[in-house]
Amino acid sequence: MIYVTSDSTKPQFNLALEEYVFEYLDEYDEIFMLWQNEPSIIVGKHQNTIEEINTKYVKENNIHVVRRLSGGGAVYHDLGNLNYTIISKVEGSNTFDFKTFSQPVIDVLADLGIKAEFTGRNDIVIGGQKFCGNAQYMKKGKVLHHGAILFDTELNILGKSLKVSKDKIISKGVKSVRSRVTNIKDHLKKEITVEDFKNLLLKRMFGGDKEILPYELSEEDLKNINELVEKRYGTWEWNYGESPEFNIRKSNRFQSGKVETLIDVDRGVIKELKFYGDFFGHGDLENVENKLIGIKYNENDIKDVLKDVDIDYYFSGISMEELLSCIID
Template sequence: MRTIINNSNKPQYNLALEEYVFKYLDIDDDFAFLWVNEPSVIIGRNQNTIQEVNNTYIQKHNINVVRRITGGGAVYHDFGNLNFSFITRNVEDNVNNFRKFTQPVIDMLRSIGVPAEFSGRNDITVEGKKISGNAQSYYRNRVLHHGTILFNSDLDMVNNVLNVKIDKIESKGIKSVRSRVTNILPYINKPMTLKEFQDELLKFILNTDDITPYIYELTEEDQKIIRQLMEEKYLKWEWNYGESPDFNLQKSNRYPGGKIDVRLNVSEGYIKSCKIYGDFFGQEDISNLENLMINQLFEENTIRKLLEYEIDKYFFNITLDDFINCLFY
C-alpha cells in the first residue's frame, strides 16, 4: 500500500486529487492517504444541494460547498476534522463492505483509548455518538472508500450549515444533530494534536514506523491533471449545485439503505423527466436509472418490469418493492 502526503486544505483540490488517484493514476498499488479541509460542506453525489445547506449562513461565512463522487449525506468539515481515503482493487468483498475498511481506523482509535465501534450502515460511533461517516464509489476495477473523523471539530456548526431532515434524526431515535455527534479528543488517553493523531493513524494503517518508503510523489503531470480536474469540475457551480428541472410529482421515503427522493415530470401518463436525490449508496451512477425511466408509462407494473433486474445496481439495501412503494403508495 502507498500513500500521498497532501498538505492542501482546499476541498476542491483534495477531492480532485482523490478522484485522480482513484480513476486516472496508472499505478496498480493500493493507496491510503489523509487530509484536512478548511471549513466546507461536502455534499453527497446524489443530493440536492439547495435543500441540504443553509445557503444564507454559508455565503455569509464564506464556507465552501463541494460535491463529492460518493453517495451518502452532506457533512461539515473544518480544521478539527480528519479525512481518510482508501483506494483499492475492486475485489468482491470490498464492494459495500464498510466494516472492512473502517476496521483499521477503529483498531487504531481503540489503541489510544477511544472506545470506537462500527454502527449502522456506514458510521463509527463512540458511546452511541457518531465520530465518523463513510462512503464508497466504484470505477472499473477500483474501490474508493473514504471517511471522516471528528477530532476536535466545531460541532455546533453542523446545525448552522446543514438543513438536516427531521426524518433522518427521528430514524436514529435522537433529538437533534448536535446530540448525535461527538469529538474523539476527550477520549484519547494521552495529549495529542490533530497532526500527531494524523501521523499515528497513517503509520498504523501502513503498519510501519517509517512511512518514507511508502510515499508516492506526485509528478508535474499528475499535478497538471489534478488542477485541471479541480478547475473543470470541483470549482464549477454546475457540479456542486447543478440545475433542478421543474417537476410536477415528488415522492420520498426513508429505508434501511437511506432516503430516496424522486422528482418526476409526468405528462399524459408518461415520465418526461426524472431526478433521484438521496443519501443512499449504489454501485452505478444514478443518472443511468433516471434516463431509463424517461418516456416510460408511469404505471406500477411497467416500472416494476423495467427495473426488475436493475435496481440492485443503484441502491444498496433498498429493494425493488421499496422503490415501487415510494413511487406509487
Template sequence: MLLINNNNTNPYFNFALEEYLLKKTNEDLFRLWMCDPCISVGKNQNTISEINADYVKENSIPIVRRLSGGGAVFHDLGNLNFTFISCNNNSFSDFKKFTQPIINLLKTLGINAEFSGRNDLLINGKKFSGNAQYNYKNKVIHHGTLLFSSQISNLSNALKVKPIKLESKGIKSVKSRVTNISDHLYTPMDISEFRSLLMNYVYSTNSSNLYYELTEEDINNVNKLSEEKYSTWEWNFGNSPNYSLVNELRYTGGTVEFHLNVSKGSISDIKFFGDFFGKKDISIIENLLIATKHEENSLKEKLNDINIDDYFLGSTVDVLVSGILGAKQPLLLTN
C-alpha cells in the same frame, strides 16, 4: 500500498484528487487529508435540500459534490479525512474492513470505538466518523471523516435545513449526535500529532508500504480537473435530482409565496402568489425565469435590468432572489 500525506486544504482540489488517484493508480493507496470549511454532498443528493442556505451564504462556505454516495458532511480543519483505494477488490459495501485500522489505533489510545449501522464509527454512542464508498471498474474507493477537534456548532448550523417545504427525489442526510476524538483522549494531542500517529500506524501494518509524493504533473492534472469539474455549479448543483420548492417570504411590501420546479438545476416552472401590489403582470417575470439556473448569479443576471418595483411594490432584485432561493428572510446578496 502507497501512502500520501497531502497538505492541500482546498476542498475542490481534494475531491478532484480523489477521482484522479482512483483512475490513475494501479496500486492500493492510503491518503490523509483535510479541507478548509466546506460542505460535501453525496453524488445522489439534492444539494439545496441538504444545506442551510442562509448560513452557507453568510459564511461563504463552498459546496462540493463527491463521487461517493451517502449524506452531506461539514468539513473544517478540525476534521481529518482518510481514503483507501483498493485495486482488484470486491469489497464494495464492506465498510468495516476499511474502518478497522481506525478502531485499532484508537484502542491503543485507550478509546473504545465501534462500528455501527451501515457506515458510522461511534464513541460512547456518539458518531465521530461517517464513511462512504464508490466503485470504479475493479477498484473501490473508501473515504471517511474523523472528527478530531471540529467546531460542532458550525457543523450543525451548516447542515440545518430551513423549514421550507422541499420535495426532493434525492437522499436526505441523517443527522446524529456527534463527538470529537480529542474529547476522549487521556493524553492530550493536537490534530497534526494525531494525523502523524495514524499515518505511521498504517505504514507499520505492512512492510511493503511506501510513501508517495505528488509530482508536478499530478498536481497540474488535479488542478485542471478541479477547475473544469469540482468547482463548477454544473457539478455541485446542476447534478441534483429534480425537485420542487415552496417558500414564503415577508418583506416591507407584503408577503410573496414562491412555487417552483427545478429540473437539472434550472427552473422549469415558477409561480408567485401573495398580497403584494404591482402595476405590471407578474407572469412576465415568471416567463422570464424559465430555464434559468436556480442559483444567485444567474437569477440576478436575468432580473437586474427589470424594475422589480413594477411587479412587487417595495421589493428589490435581492428580495426576490432570496425568496426564489428558499430564504425565509431577505438575504444580503452579492453584487
C-alpha cells in the same frame, strides 16, 4: 501501499486529487491518503445539495460546498477534521464493505484507551455518538473508501451548516444533528493534536515505525488535478446541479438510506425524473432515469421498465418494491 499527501486545504483540489489518484495511479494495488479541508460541506453524489445545507449560513460564513464521487450523506469539514482515503483493488464484488476499511481508526483509538465501534451502515461511534462517517465508490475492480473523522471540529458550526431532513433525525431516535456527533478530543485521557492523531493513523496503516515515503506528485499530475477542479469540482453544475420542475415528489427512508424522487408528469406520461438521496450505489443514475422518461405514470408500466434494471447495482440494499414506493403509490 503508497502514501499520497496533500498540502492543500481546498476541498475542490483534494476531491480532484482523490479522483485522479483513484483513476490514474493504477500500477499500485493499495493507496492511502490523509487530507484536511478548510470549512466545507461535502455532499454525497446523489444528494440534492440545496436541501442538505443551510444556504444563508453557508454563504455568510464562506463555507465551501463540493460534491464527492461517493454516495451517502453530507458531512462538514474544517481543520479540526481529518479525512482518510484507502484505495484498494478488489476482485469480483460489488458489495460495500465499510467495516473492514474502518478498522484502522478503531484500532488507533483502542491504543489511546478509547472504545470505538462500527455501527449502522457506515458510522464509527464512541458511546453511541458518531465521530466518523464513511462512504465508498467502486469502479473497474477498485474501491475508494473515505472517512471524515471529527477530531476537534467546530460542532456548533457543523450543526448550523447542515440542514438535515426530519426523517433522518427521527430514524436515528435523537433530537438534533449536534446531539448525534462528538469529537475524539473530548474522550482523550491525554491531550494530543490532530497532527499527532494523523501520525498515529499513518503508522498504523504502514505497520509501525518504518520510514514512510510519500508519493511525489509531478507537474503533469498537478496539471491534470487542476483540470479536474476546473471541469468538475469547481463548477456549479457538479456541486449544485439543476433540479427539474416537478409536480410529484415522493420519498422514503429505508435501512440502506433515503431515496427521494422528483417527477414531472404531463398528461399521464413521465416527462422528467430525478433520483436523490443518501443511499449508496454504483453506476450513473441517469441510466435508470432516462429509461423512465416517456413511460406512462402507472405501476405496471414503470415496473415493466425496472424489471430489466439491476436495482441493487444502482441502489445498494434497496429492493424493486422499495424503489417503486418512491416513484408511485
